[in-house]
Amino acid sequence: MEDDDQDLENIVVHEVFPFDVDTHWLSAQVGFFRNDTYFAGAGLRYGLTVGHMLFLDSSSSQDSISLEGGFFLYKVLDLTGNNDAYTVVPLIGTIRYNVLFSEAFGIFVYSGISRSTVLASSQPTDEGLERLTLTIPAAGAGMLFQIGPKWYARVDLGLEMFGVGLIVRF
Secondary structure (H helix, E strand, C coil), X not given: CHHHHHXXXXXXXXXXXXXXXXXXXXXXXXXXXXXXXXEEEEEEEEEEEEEEEEEEECCCCEEEEEEEEEEEEEEEECCCCCCCEEEEEEEEEEEEEEEECCCCXXXXXXXXXXXXXXXXXXXXXXXXXXXXXXXXXXXXXXXXXEEEXXXXXXXXXECCEEEEEXXXXX
C-alpha cells in the first residue's frame, strides 16, 4: 500500500497548450511568379487547417496540416516584341505542413500545383499565349512570424513563386 502512495505522488500532469488554435488562414501576398520567366504580381490565399499536433505535440514544437488555395494576378507587356499585353492569373493549390516552435514563429513546407491562365490580352500572339499558359509543380518552404494578435508575416520560397505577405488567422 505504501508503494502505491509513492507512485501516486510521482504522477505529474503534462499539459500542452496549443500554439495553433485557429482553423482558417487568409493571406495577401506579393511576389515574383514563375512562368516563362519571373513576373511581379499579387494575390490572395485561403488556407484551412485540417489537422493539429499530428506528430509534434510538445510545448516547444507543434505541427499541423493545411489545405491552401490561392489566386494571383500579374501583367505582362511586350512579351514577344509585338506590342502585346497579357493579364495572367496563376491559380495555386497546395497541401502545407506547418511546424510551429512558439505562437510567434514557425516554418512550413508545401506541395501542390500551379496553373497560369491568360485572363485578358491585347494584340496577343500564339507564342505569347503558349508561353504564359503553364501548369507547373508548386513546392517550397517558408516561414511565419507573428506581428500582432492573429496577424503573421509570411515568406514563401518555392518553384512557382517567391514572395512575402500578411496572414490573418480566424
